[in-house]
Each structure stands twice: as structure tokens, then as C-alpha cells.
Amino acid sequence: MAGYHLEAIEAAPLKDDLDIVIPTIRSLDFLEQWRPFLKHYHLIIVQDGDPSIKIRVPEGYDYELYNRNDINRILGPRANCISYKDGGCRCFGFMVSKKKYIYTIDDDCFVAKDPSGKEINVIAQHMRNLETPSTPHYFNTLYDPFREGTDFVRGYPFSLREGVTTAISHGLWLNIPDYDAPTQLVKPRERNIRYVDAVMTIPKGVLYPMCGMNLAFNRELIGPAMYFGLMGEGQPISRYDDMWAGWAAKVVCDHLGFGVKTGLPYVWHSKASNPFVNLKKEHKGLHWQEDMVPFFQNLRLSKESDTATKCYMELSKMTKEKLTKVDPYFEKLADAMMAWIEAWEELNPPVVDSKN
Ligand SMILES: O=c1ccn([C@@H]2O[C@H](COP(=O)(O)OP(=O)(O)O[C@H]3O[C@@H](CO)[C@H](O)[C@H]3O)[C@@H](O)[C@H]2O)c(=O)[nH]1
Numbered sequence: 001m002a003g004y005h006l007e008a009i010e011a012a013p014l015k016d017d018l019d020i021v022i023p024t025i026r027s028l029d030f031l032e033q034w035r036p037f038l039k040h041y042h043l044i045i046v047q048d049g050d051p052s053i054k055i056r057v058p059e060g061y062d063y064e065l066y067n068r069n070d071i072n073r074i075l076g077p078r079a080n081c082i083s084y085k086d087g088g089c090r091c092f093g094f095m096v097s098k099k100k101y102i103y104t105i106d107d108d109c110f111v112a113k114d115p116s117g118k119e120i121n122v123i124a125q126h127m128r129n130l131e132t133p134s135t136p137h138y139f140n141t142l143y144d145p146f147r148e149g150t151d152f153v154r155g156y157p158f159s160l161r162e163g164v165t166t167a168i169s170h171g172l173w174l175n176i177p178d179y180d181a182p183t184q185l186v187k188p189r190e191r192n193i194r195y196v197d198a199v200m201t202i203p204k205g206v207l208y209p210m211c212g213m214n215l216a217f218n219r220e221l222i223g224p225a226m227y228f229g230l231m232g233e234g235q236p237i238s239r240y241d242d243m244w245a246g247w248a249a250k251v252v253c254d255h256l257g258f259g260v261k262t263g264l265p266y267v268w269h270s271k272a273s274n275p276f277v278n279l280k281k282e283h284k285g286l287h288w289q290e291d292m293v294p295f296f297q298n299l300r301l302s303k304e305s306d307t308a309t310k311c312y313m314e315l316s317k318m319t320k321e322k323l324t325k326v327d328p329y330f331e332k333l334a335d336a337m338m339a340w341i342e343a344w345e346e347l348n349p350p351v352v353d354s355k356n
């Protein structure tokens with residue numbers, strides 16, 4: 001076995017603090033290729049679609065698998081807040097995990113190689129991103145100052161060099177880019193071949209389109225805000241699950257003083273979903289995002305909201321007040337946000353300090 005693989009196998013960083021969450025409505029064969037990097041980690045598989053279909057999990061992985069029947073059994077009436085027939089169902093895995101960190105990946109993403117041809121250990125890079133500070137208050141032009149071989153540049157105030165705790169690490173993808181349907185329709189053959197060797201902090205007060213394909217986060221800091229919305233069957237919108245979570249989580253991170261990074265690591269995104277199907281799923285989102293983004297840009301959370309849970313409850317109220325005029329769907333979404341938080345609290349009761 002190539003030496004590097006052995007290194008990858010030995011270097012299973014934070015293996016007892018991390019769960020891998022995979023939404024699937026297809027197959028988990030892609031895990032064969034990930035074995036050198038993921039074999040030591042616990043998987044939480046959220047099976048979408050028909051629960052009577054048996055999903056095969058490749059041998060040798062430690063996992064828990066939840067289908068729609070399990071979600072209904074565990075959450076009861078609140079199960080309606082978990083999307084059906086949309087990758088957003090993955091957030092159920094975030095809720096049932098007991099670990100500090102989550103890494104979530106789509107089932108059509110494979111191990112990518114860096115320009116030297118070396119296989120990328122996404123877990124090692126995401127954990128490095130999460131375990132080192134972010135710099136949201138002042139942009140470092142040499143990118144991530146906490147990476148080997150780089151630092152803060154001249155003119156960077158020393159008072160800001162401590163940075164803030166990182167809550168989210170947003171990875172990217174080579175090959176099939178994560179484009180919306182209109183872009184995909186006019187550029188069907190476009191492939192992302194540009195490997196940018198950089199990790200950047202997204203500045204405070206700036207939103208970004210979070211893609212759930214290759215994403216890691218600190219569940220203890222921001223988990224309650226990582227609700228992937230109410231999408232898919234029975235809903236007027238789909239494929240905005242990760243966007244909704246990304247906007248909400250970023251305003252909560254900004255409010256609580258946490259950082260969000262984007263860039264390395266890359267995965268190899270192998271499958272282009274059908275742009276015509278995607279257009280049907282996401283067309284309302286293409287309109288509504290012109291209202292959703294300004295909503296998140298302009299809102300101000302109160303100082304009493306000093307935890308992700310309190311922030312999210314306040315966000316639910318604001319969603320109902322400010323976005324229902326765009327479409328009655330947002331009233332349903334606001335209620336689903338509350339159901340999510342109640343379910344989260346029930347499955348993750350706050351730890352009572354035994355001393356007091
Ligand atoms: O009904 C569904 C559809 C899909 N899934 C699982 O979700 C991920 C992403 O699915 P897919 O690769 O088909 O979607 P893309 O268009 O390539 O992905 C983009 O859309 C985002 C949100 O939907 C996604 O994160 C982006 O990368 C796969 O694991 C499917 O199996 C599902 O569970 N239910």
C-alpha cells in the first residue's frame with residue numbers, strides 16, 4: 001500500500017470527536033474509495049426516499065442508518081421539519097450525533113488530488129480549518145495566516161491577530177461545479193479544473209452561498225443553526241437547503257463572534273444532476289433569494305440571544321414577520337425552524353453543571 005495511504009490511515013484526526021453525516025437516495029459505493037480516510041470514523045447515514053429500500057453499507061464501516069420511518073419514530077410530529085426527497089434531510093444526522101464535530105459529504109463526491117497528484121485528506125484539512133482561528137474582522141491578504149509557511153502581513157493590527165474560534169469549514173469541489181440550473185443549462189460542459197491553494201475567512205457581515213457537499217462544522221458552537229430548511233416533496237422549493245442553513249448560520253456566527261472559513265479541502269464531484277429537474281426544484285429560490293439574502297443582511301439579533309439556540313429561535317420569529325409577505329411558505333418554514341429547535345433541545349438536553 002502506498003506510504004501516503006498508510007499516513008492517511010494513521011492520521012485519523014479527532015476520530016472520537018467527529019461524525020460523518022451522509023444523506024443518500026442512491027448508493028454508498030463511493031465509500032469504497034474513501035476507506036483509507038474515513039474507515040476510522042463513525043458514519044451517520046440518513047437514507048432519503050422510500051424506507052423499504054435496503055441501502056448497502058460497504059463492509060468495515062461503523063455506522064448508524066436512519067430512514068424515514070426512523071425519523072418519524074424518533075421525532076414524532078416534529079418529523080415534518082425534516083425535508084423528504086431533498087438532500088436537506090442530512091440535518092437529522094446533525095441532530096442525533098453526540099460528537100463535537102460534523103463532516104457532511106454527498107454520495108457523489110470522491111477523493112480529489114492536489115496539483116502534485118497527492119490524494120487530499122479532507123478530514124485532516126477541515127479539522128485544521130476548525131481547530132485554528134478565523135480572522136473575520138480584518139482581511140489577511142495572504143489568506144489563512146495560521147497555515148504553515150504564511151503569516152499576518154504588514155499592516156495587520158496585532159490586537160486582531162488572535163482571531164476568533166472557527167465554527168464552520170466550507171470545502172470546495174473539482175470537476176462538476178455546484179451551479180444553479182440556469183447556469184448549468186447554458187454551460188453544460190463547464191468543469192471546475194482550478195485548484196486554488198487557499199483557505200480564507202469570510203468577513204464578518206458578509207454572507208456566502210454555503211454548499212453542503214463538502215462541509216464541516218463545530219456542532220457544539222453552531223449545530224442548532226445548521227437546519228437545512230423545509231424542502232423537497234410537498235414544498236414549493238428544493239435545493240436551497242444548504243443555502244438557508246448557510247445564511248442563518250453565518251448571521252449567528254457573526255453575532256456570537258465565531259468564524260467561517262472557505263477554500264481547501266477539495267473533493268471530486270462526479271455527477272451532474274439534471275438541470276431541467278433542478279430548474280423545477282429551485283426556480284422559486286431563484287426569485288426568493290433576492291428577498292432572502294437582504295433579509296439576512298439587514299437583520300440584527302438581540303444581545304439576549306447569546307447561544308445558537310436562542311439566536312435561531314429569534315431568527316424563526318423574524319422569518320415569520322419579514323418573509324411571509326414574500327410567500328406564505330415562509331410561515332411554514334418559520335414553524336419548522338421552531339420544531340427543529342425543540343427537537344434539537346429534546347435530543348440534546350443542555351448539560352446541567354452538577355456543581356450548582
Ligand atoms: O431527493 C434527494 C436528492 C439527493 N439526496 C442526496 O443529497 C446529496 C446531493 O444530491 P445530488 O448530488 O443529486 O445534488 P447536487 O445537485 O449535485 O448537489 C447540490 O445540491 C445540494 C443540495 O441539494 C447539494 O448539497 C449540492 O451539492 C446526495 O448525497 C444525494 O444522495 C437526497 O438525500 N435526497
Ligand SMILES: [Mn+2]
Nearest residue numbers: 106108271273
Ligand atoms: Mn452531486
